[in-house]
Amino acid sequence: MGYRRVVVKLGTSVLTSGSKKLDKAHMVELARQMASLMRSGVEVVLCTSGAIAAGREHLHYPVLPDTMANKQLLAAVGQSQLILAWSQLFSIYGLHVGQLLLTRADLQDRERYLNARDTLNALLAHNIIPIINENDAVATNEIKVGDNDNLSARAALLCDADLLILLTDQKGLFDADPRTHPDAQLIKQVVNIDDSLRLLAGGSVSGLGTGGMATKLEAADVARRAGIEVVIASGHHPDVIAKVAARESVGTHFSAIENPLESRKQWILAGPATQGKLVVDAGASVAVVANGRSLLSKGIVDVEGNFERGATLLIVNQTGKILAKGISRYCANDLTKISGKHSDDIESLLGYNYGDAVVHRNDMVVLDN
Numbered sequence: 001m002g003y004r005r006v007v008v009k010l011g012t013s014v015l016t017s018g019s020k021k022l023d024k025a026h027m028v029e030l031a032r033q034m035a036s037l038m039r040s041g042v043e044v045v046l047c048t049s050g051a052i053a054a055g056r057e058h059l060h061y062p063v064l065p066d067t068m069a070n071k072q073l074l075a076a077v078g079q080s081q082l083i084l085a086w087s088q089l090f091s092i093y094g095l096h097v098g099q100l101l102l103t104r105a106d107l108q109d110r111e112r113y114l115n116a117r118d119t120l121n122a123l124l125a126h127n128i129i130p131i132i133n134e135n136d137a138v139a140t141n142e143i144k145v146g147d148n149d150n151l152s153a154r155a156a157l158l159c160d161a162d163l164l165i166l167l168t169d170q171k172g173l174f175d176a177d178p179r180t181h182p183d184a185q186l187i188k189q190v191v192n193i194d195d196s197l198r199l200l201a202g203g204s205v206s207g208l209g210t211g212g213m214a215t216k217l218e219a220a221d222v223a224r225r226a227g228i229e230v231v232i233a234s235g236h237h238p239d240v241i242a243k244v245a246a247r248e249s250v251g252t253h254f255s256a257i258e259n260p261l262e263s264r265k266q267w268i269l270a271g272p273a274t275q276g277k278l279v280v281d282a283g284a285s286v287a288v289v290a291n292g293r294s295l296l297s298k299g300i301v302d303v304e305g306n307f308e309r310g311a312t313l314l315i316v317n318q319t320g321k322i323l324a325k326g327i328s329r330y331c332a333n334d335l336t337k338i339s340g341k342h343s344d345d346i347e348s349l350l351g352y353n354y355g356d357a358v359v360h361r362n363d364m365v366v367l368d369n
């Protein structure tokens with residue numbers, strides 16, 4: 001069956017073709033491919049990097065101290081150049097574009113998340129290509145998604161896409177970084193993202209991109225849990241977008257999981273940043289991971305972080321392995337008092353009780369699979 005809605009993420013490495021400037025000739029070719037996919041009836045959302053690179057180019061490569069304010073300056077200048085370029089290039093194909101600049105804060109708050117979703121859907125309903133980037137000019141590290149791989153996965157969840165295409169400067173995910181291992185082999189198919197695969201994915205060494213393959217794998221993991229297929233491929237492979245959309249074997253394909261998370265759990269996975277950790281014992285690990293139970297105070301052996309009730313936390317086992325992400329019904333202070341204790345004792349220990357479950361299974365996404 002053909003894809004219905006596709007998010008295409010273009011890394012700085014693709015947009016600049018490895019140089020220090022936007023490669024407009026290549027951008028027009030990518031716009032052509034996306035326009036052609038739209039004409040074939042597939043809806044396209046573009047997640048574009050390149051603002052900082054475009055800012056540097058537009059200001060003729062100023063020598064600036066590497067501060068947050070200077071990065072924001074470059075992004076503020078560059079984003080307007082970037083959207084101008086995309087708007088001109090898509091107009092060649094008779095298409096309008098609409099810009100959405102997002103931060104994690106827009107995804108963290110469920111109401112803002114749903115608002116952004118409405119805007120995306122409205123643009124697509126009018127055959128306008130939504131163009132997304134992080135709002136780097138105002139986002140501080142605390143409220144940033146931080147890289148466009150993860151941002152594009154969240155965009156794919158937001159608009160309920162069925163395919164996420166991450167285009168970069170390599171043919172896909174290799175069993176080692178091809179820049180340092182010329183004999184590395186392309187991995188064509190991935191059915192499960194586990195720690196051994198994460199070990200293969202390194203960071204970005206070119207000085208152009210953010211995150212390298214590591215953030216692409218994080219993005220792929222978020223998307224596939226929401227039932228979205230993911231392909232990592234080269235942005236310079238001829239007709240790459242059409243070929244991926246036609247399910248030709250290009251790059252690395254990640255299968256979607258069979259029973260995708262429902263919408264609220266997708267949001268728990270993709271929206272809020274985690275504010276702390278609960279370390280749990282072996283019994284609680286089995287209850288949460290294998291039996292799909294809520295996490296009770298009895299199984300908690302350690303509480304890390306200083307968080308309020310309602311914070312999103314990681315649940316890890318005693319070797320540090322991540323088991324789940326979920327919303328805590330108790331604040332950190334309360335949890336240090338009740339961890340290891342039976343649920344029946346919560347009332348007497350705290351003087352109140354928000355229920356037996358510290359993290360209810362409805363508020364939890366199991367990640368150990």
Ligand SMILES: Nc1ncnc2c1ncn2[C@@H]1O[C@H](COP(=O)(O)OP(=O)(O)O)[C@@H](O)[C@H]1O
Binds near residue numbers: 012172177200213
């Ligand atoms: N296992 C791997 N397979 C492929 N590329 C890898 C791997 N590990 C690290 N990389 C690096 O990831 C880079 C692509 O990511 P990045 O530089 O962030 O580009 P982009 O701008 O497209 O996001 C590649 O140039 C490569 O050096």
Ligand SMILES: N[C@@H](CCC(=O)OP(=O)(O)O)C(=O)O
Binds near residue numbers: 010053
């Ligand atoms: N938002 C930034 C890009 C961040 C990013 O993740 O870059 P990349 O790894 O090249 O996709 C920008 O527009 O410059």
